Amino acid sequence: MSAVKVVINPESALAIATLLRHHSELKQRKGLFQTRQVDFFRYKRFVRALKSPEYAKKSIAQPELYPPVAEKDKTDEDADMKARLLFIAMIKAQLVLPCNKLDSTQSKQQGLKPSKEFPNLVLSTKAGLQPDEYYVWNYNPKTLTDYLAVIGVISAILTLVCYPLWPYFMRRGSYYMSLGALGLLAVFFVIAIVRVIIYLLLLPFTNQNGGFWLFPNLFEDCGVIESFKPLYGFGETECYTYIKKMKRRKRRQAKKSTQSHAQPAEPDEKKDN
Template identity: 35%
Template structure:
């Protein structure tokens, strides 16, 4: 006897989806929308809330099936039998089934901790309305093939061995398999909206996860692994201690309260001097802007995003407009690029020189073992060193060709 089809949350029949690979017709779409609206009305819910409830129920059923499969697999292992491979529903024989990421492996966590400690020139991005760190694959592969990874592997046995590019990529792929980092691409969050576009912050991407988690050099990955949280916990404990200390300030000893008062007065004095200096530098700039344009700034980096000591370096500088700042930064980038290229050329030349000497030594080795036949045939001929022999019995000496092997440098292209 056939079982009745499952009913929805409202008690009615759920909408019938079209067969796989077939697009629904407009009539089917309207029928499904009407059926969903009627089911939501019966359940006393709005259509979006009803859809979310159906999704939650489907997700709960899927998790229950997974838990049951894991329990069966554990029971099979305890009984000594071989666990049967799990077949995903809907997958045909011979069809490629997507990899389902599992919990973080210890090896993946070790690789993530190592890469988080390396300088991979991360940049900030917006992922699921949160700020995350993003990096390029080529910098991670370069870090895995560096000497620092070899040293770290001697201290941590969980780090996999990396010998070449293939093993480096396989090690890097442990991150997406354990959901520690995922490949993302740039998107426009306001695409398709009718309202005005919000001004995007320069260098701040809004990204989405890509289905294909590959490891090409120009791909970007976003960190989902935040590392150890002991610093955040320590900051939280310190903030709590500070709040308690402020609350119990009236019961402090007299000398401590007097010291805090003097310290607060000193901080107010420093703050007043800072405001006075800011006003003075502004007045100085306005005066010099008209007398000696383009104007003189005292402590030009005072309000820049730099360190405390760097805010007072240099002491003074002439005013720069946006164009001058762009030209200066462009020149700095070109100088850094030229220094980096010169460094790479120097390494390449040193490696080429070493390879050339090795190849030349290998070419000399068989030639040095060959002895000319003329030396063993007649006395009085040239020696093995190629020098002229002395005349014997008054005969005229014969000058022989120099056959000493010569070493030539070999240059790499």
């Protein structure tokens, strides 16, 4: 393997992190790291992102900021070594941090509450840069959406503070809008009370099916439209949380079956002569 020379400065590491922060090749997942929600990925995914066409275009246009990784006259070993050096520079700049993903048992041992949606992550003291090692982002560049959100919040606050200066038609409109919001809230409470009454009245006849619920997803953690779908249901079988749980269980079973089929069969032990 030929000698690999890569000049990496803090500006280059920051530029690479900004470019690859939301890259599709990383296949990032959400996790809980130090009581906050973060994105994490495998090291091998980062290497693939560095070999992507997007990074290749940037390295051709600005090689001083984006050192070339996958070159035509270089071997795969050289590309992997360059990717390794770039990733080490990002770790030194604390843009990414090594971490360990905990299962439910390990989370309880660490005094953390297990979560079905987001796995718990803890800081690792060793970065071996192995393909399946996990790393967490410690860098979140500001996007246009963030700036627009800040401008919107400030504008809303200034608008409310200047309420006495509003024209009459605007104050009149805000009054009717507030009445409409209160009306929607009242309708929601009425539906909640009605569905409980219907459930109690029909419980003796539908107890075997788990009880009858009007809008079974009304209080589920889902979108507004999904809260009113389906119109009715029995027990937990049509509940949004139950359906999501069953889908997650099917995915786990499919993954386990795939892994069991992918494992090579153990060779038979040699018989003694």
